[in-house]
Amino acid sequence: MKRMGPLMIIEGKNNSKVPYSRNIFIDCPEKVLIDCGADPQTLLEVNDQFGIELIVNTHYHPDHTQYNHLFPKAQKWINPLEFETARSIEGIAKANGIYEEWGEAGIEQWKKQLPQEWVNNLQQISGTYQYEVEYCFGGVKTVLLHTPGHTAGLSSPYFPELGVVYVGDYDMTTFGPWYNGTDGSIEDFIESGKRLLTLDADTFITGHQKGLFTKQEFQSEMQRFLEVIDKRDEMIDYYARQGLSFEELTNIGIFYPKEVLKVPIFKTWERCGIRKHLRRLNLTVSEMPKAYAVTK
Ligand SMILES: [Zn+2]
Known part of the structure; x- marks a missing residue:
């Protein structure tokens, strides 16, 4: 596990490739975990050692929320725009385009093959955070930037004093930008991507695969990614x-x-x-x- 001051980077299987993700644990009295889709064994070990009290989900996608249920005692927050969406199967089906493309029949079909554990997760989201407000987790200043596009509500946790930002699904993979739900937007994706480049940060941590980028690397990767x-x-x-x-x-x-x-x-x-x-x-x-x- 890589450590950057109070931040511990937790990898998912297969280099955190979808359907897993890279998560960040903030080692502070509040015991905060950002996203919950890394290797479950490692997440449980972190919990044994520190006791996770709060999980901050950047957005509702399963690769970022799927292990929430492993921590029944923890509070689970999500962004305010996706609270309702994230709590029902129908909400998620609509946001994923299933209703738009196939109507009610498509939703019924989709429901049949959902893992029960994943469905159980939905009801566990317990609250919301605010965007663009400075939270202080044991002295670690954290701002949950609203960076819509990938989903309407995606947040990017920014640690201004550490010069670090978790850019989640701005993952710089060769696949390119993903905005394929009904709640995704190409224009917002570009706009938010450009905003991330303006941040005063030296380290950009992606949610999948490649991982850590310096500002300069992130800038050139972003250009290629948006192309x-x-x-x-x-x-x-x-x-x-x-x-x-x-x-x-x-x-x-x-x-x-x-x-x-x-x-x-x-x-x-x-x-x-x-x-x-x-x-x-x-x-x-x-x-x-x-x-x-x-x-x-
Ligand atoms: Zn996602």
């Missing part, structure tokens, strides 16, 4: 102008590799993502009525 959005624009623009229908466009593999698009949730996010680009590009393509599009 993926332009590449998606170009591809979608090209195919739409070739006269492809929405269904054809969503079978190419713009976001996800073509071979995983048979998995319903990836197909859902592919569709949702392409819709956002079409809107942004002001393009319309022909689309089958929803009733015919439902995957069984």
Whole structure:
């Protein structure tokens, strides 16, 4: 476990790749854990040693909240915009585009394959934090910046006195920016990304894979990362102008590799993502009525 002053960085399996995440424990009297999707064994060890009292979830996605239930005594906070969303299966299904793409039938289908543990987690969210306010955890100043785009409510915990920021899903992976839920926004993603670059910080910690970046590295990585959005624009623009229908466009593999698009949730996010680009590009393509599009 890497330590940076009072911050302990807890890795998830497989280099914290989705569906796991990298978390931060603030070693202070309040015993605060930021996000809860790292290696469960390590999280439990941290709990044995320190006793986690408060879990601050940056957003509702399972890779950042999935082990909340392992700490029944801890308070679990989430950002104020996602409190309601995070507490119900329907809320999460809607935010993930399942309702938008497949209607009620899609939600019913999706519910059937949810792990019960994960469902139990939802009711455990106990409160909300405020954005942009200075919290002081045992002297560690922490500001939960509102950085929408990936989801509408995503927060980025910033430790101004340590010069550290946890940038979560600004993960700089080759996949590129993810804004594929109905609550995601391309424009906000770009805006928040640019804001992160203005912070007075020397260390940027991502939630997945690559990990730690200096400011200079983070700046050049951000440019490359955001350019993926332009590449998606170009591809979608090209195919739409070739006269492809929405269904054809969503079978190419713009976001996800073509071979995983048979998995319903990836197909859902592919569709949702392409819709956002079409809107942004002001393009319309022909689309089958929803009733015919439902995957069984
Ligand atoms: Zn996420």
